[in-house]
Amino acid sequence: MEHHLMWNWPMIVYLFLAGLGAGALAVSGIVVLWGPAGEFRHRAALVARLGAFIGPLPVIIGTILLIYELGRPFRALNLFTSNLWFMVFNPSPMNWGSWFILLFCIFATVYALTFIPWEALLSGERGKRLEARAERMRSPMAVICVPLAIAMAIYTAILLAAIPARPLWHTPVLWLLFTVSAISTGLSAIILVQRFMFRKPGAVRGAVRREDPAFRVSEYYLVSMKVLLIIAELVVIGLFIMFAHMTINSANFAVQVLLPGGELATTFWVGVILVGLLIPAFIEGFYLLRTAVLGHEFEWPYVINVSAPIAILFGGLMLRYVIVVGGQITGPIGI
Amino acid sequence: MSDNSDRPVSRRRFLKRVGQGAATVATAGVAGGAMHAAATKPAADVEQRNEVQYGMLIDLRRCIGCQACTVACKAEADVPMGVARSWVEYVEKGRYPNAGRSFLPRLCNHCSEPHCVRVCPTGATYERPQDGLIVIDQGVCIGCLYCAHACPYDMRFLNPVTRFADKCDMCIHRVSQGLVPSCVNTCQGRARVFGDVNDPNSEIHKLIARNPVSVMRETYGTQPNVYYIGLDTTDENTKKPGQYVRVTTNKAKSPKRT
Numbered sequence: 001m002e003h004h005l006m007w008n009w010p011m012i013v014y015l016f017l018a019g020l021g022a023g024a025l026a027v028s029g030i031v032v033l034w035g036p037a038g039e040f041r042h043r044a045a046l047v048a049r050l051g052a053f054i055g056p057l058p059v060i061i062g063t064i065l066l067i068y069e070l071g072r073p074f075r076a077l078n079l080f081t082s083n084l085w086f087m088v089f090n091p092s093p094m095n096w097g098s099w100f101i102l103l104f105c106i107f108a109t110v111y112a113l114t115f116i117p118w119e120a121l122l123s124g125e126r127g128k129r130l131e132a133r134a135e136r137m138r139s140p141m142a143v144i145c146v147p148l149a150i151a152m153a154i155y156t157a158i159l160l161a162a163i164p165a166r167p168l169w170h171t172p173v174l175w176l177l178f179t180v181s182a183i184s185t186g187l188s189a190i191i192l193v194q195r196f197m198f199r200k201p202g203a204v205r206g207a208v209r210r211e212d213p214a215f216r217v218s219e220y221y222l223v224s225m226k227v228l229l230i231i232a233e234l235v236v237i238g239l240f241i242m243f244a245h246m247t248i249n250s251a252n253f254a255v256q257v258l259l260p261g262g263e264l265a266t267t268f269w270v271g272v273i274l275v276g277l278l279i280p281a282f283i284e285g286f287y288l289l290r291t292a293v294l295g296h297e298f299e300w301p302y303v304i305n306v307s308a309p310i311a312i313l314f315g316g317l318m319l320r321y322v323i324v325v326g327g328q329i330t331g332p333i334g335i
Numbered sequence: 336m337s338d339n340s341d342r343p344v345s346r347r348r349f350l351k352r353v354g355q356g357a358a359t360v361a362t363a364g365v366a367g368g369a370m371h372a373a374a375t376k377p378a379a380d381v382e383q384r385n386e387v388q389y390g391m392l393i394d395l396r397r398c399i400g401c402q403a404c405t406v407a408c409k410a411e412a413d414v415p416m417g418v419a420r421s422w423v424e425y426v427e428k429g430r431y432p433n434a435g436r437s438f439l440p441r442l443c444n445h446c447s448e449p450h451c452v453r454v455c456p457t458g459a460t461y462e463r464p465q466d467g468l469i470v471i472d473q474g475v476c477i478g479c480l481y482c483a484h485a486c487p488y489d490m491r492f493l494n495p496v497t498r499f500a501d502k503c504d505m506c507i508h509r510v511s512q513g514l515v516p517s518c519v520n521t522c523q524g525r526a527r528v529f530g531d532v533n534d535p536n537s538e539i540h541k542l543i544a545r546n547p548v549s550v551m552r553e554t555y556g557t558q559p560n561v562y563y564i565g566l567d568t569t570d571e572n573t574k575k576p577g578q579y580v581r582v583t584t585n586k587a588k589s590p591k592r593t
Contacts, residue, residue, distance in 0.1 A: 092456040
């Protein structure tokens with residue numbers, strides 16, 4: 001059936017990228033604030049650095065996509081002027097979401113700047129001074145960035161969930177689903193990038209060597225965290241479907257597009273559940289259990305190594321697609 | 336419609352009050368006090384709703400489905416090709432030999448609790464204080480279509496020419512001059528009645544008082560101001576087993592957003 005979609009791919013990609021950036025920044029900030037010391041110190045610093053560099057980019061790209069989609073880009077400034085000129089509080093989630101985006105882009109960029117190796121880039125006193133200042137700024141910026149990133153992730157869901165006329169979106173579980181998905185895609189992006197960096201045996205980045213036992217152990221912890229997030233996401237998806245299915249009226253009719261026989265059932269069960277969650281969980285779970293139960297070294301083929309995070313990123317995009325499209329092709333029932 | 340003192344304060348009034356609060360505390364330099372000042376105002380002075388609330392009553396027993404209102408609206412508001420502000424749906428229902436077809440004219444409900452106004456991120460869409468109509472300020476709208484999603488009646492669309500949100504404005508250029516909207520003016524069966532639903536002497540008020548009227552999707556709590564006589568709320572999803580229902584919306588499809 002042909003449907004007219006008012007919010008299409010730019011919106012879907014934006015929701016995905018905003019979640020990814022927010023998730024990566026949240027992971028980075030949490031590692032900076034509560035990260036491990038001792039032999040894992042350098043490894044944690046690398047994760048934090050990658051997360052900080054990944055953080056602002058997708059959000060900025062996604063925002064540009066959205067503004068481009070409007071047709072008259074400069075009109076987007078109206079989002080801010082009505083608050084500023086008339087000093088009014090606008091309860092629209094899109095209004096305070098646009099303020100979140102603005103703050104996020106500013107603070108995430110500043111936070112990313114504190115991770116640039118200034119001393120190596122600029123020689124002499126100036127590099128040293130900047131490096132010291134960046135080190136001092138890092139933790140305070142992380143304190144700002146972690147709540148901001150989580151707010152960003154939640155906002156992308158509240159934007160949709162605020163609308164009673166879209167029964168599939170209007171559920172109190174959606175923010176949890178999008179937040180868990182955001183952190184899991186953000187973490188996957190970090191893991192993916194560093195796997196590209198440490199592709200060859202003997203690769204060295206900063207103070208981290210691929211052959212370090214610390215590298216392997218921390219990789220093990222990161223992947224465990226990711227599998228836990230996947231399980232959490234499966235639980236939340238289960239709750240999401242259950243809430244809608246147990247509702248009597250429009251939400252029940254709306255969720256039928258995701259259930260077997262529905263229009264988006266294949267995309268949802270194959271794209272989101274199977275490819276995006278179950279297959280990476282089983283592959284990574286297999287290697288995790290091999291280490292945890294049998295005591296093997298945590299080592300795996302490179303192809304699987306990079307394809308698992310790519311599958312999770314794909315699943316995150318498909319989740320946004322299914323929710324955004326599914327909400328629009330269903331509606332209130334009864335005249 | 337008579338007793339409306341217990342209704343919650345509308346967003347517009349809320350914003351106004353917050354604005355007043357901001358103005359009073361701005362001199363003291365306490366920006367955070369704006370919300371506080373609005374929140375601690377005693378609830379006793381919650382203002383009454385609009386004195387004048389324009390609305391429409393559509394007597395479905397008199398509608399013949401001629402689409403004259405659709406055409407009149409299209410001509411009056413210069414609505415571009417492919418979209419429509421108003422249309423007439425055909426509802427076929429029943430089981431042979433007890434089958435029938437009824438007509439359902441559709442237009443913006445100009446709700447008293449509009450979801451579209453609540454979600455507008457720029458304040459471009461608002462409720463007119465003088466007559467309670469919901470309008471869009473085309474100079475402020477950014478065309479995000481958040482309002483189009485929020486409307487439970489699917490009345491809003493992207494105007495392909497201006498690229499902003501658009502919808503029925505109850506012909507404010509006509510009604511502010513004392514005329515009736517174009518669709519009311521042209522209605523062949525005199526199925527549409529326009530007027531101030533709060534005025535006890537108006538025709539629409541009397542008709543609402545004397546007839547069993549209903550509104551569309553009342554459970555959404557939007558408090559629509561377009562009333563129907565003889566509205567059947569059955570559609571394909573809510574029909575009884577064995578019943579045949581087909582709704583032909585006749586609504587023009589919005590062109591693809593490029």
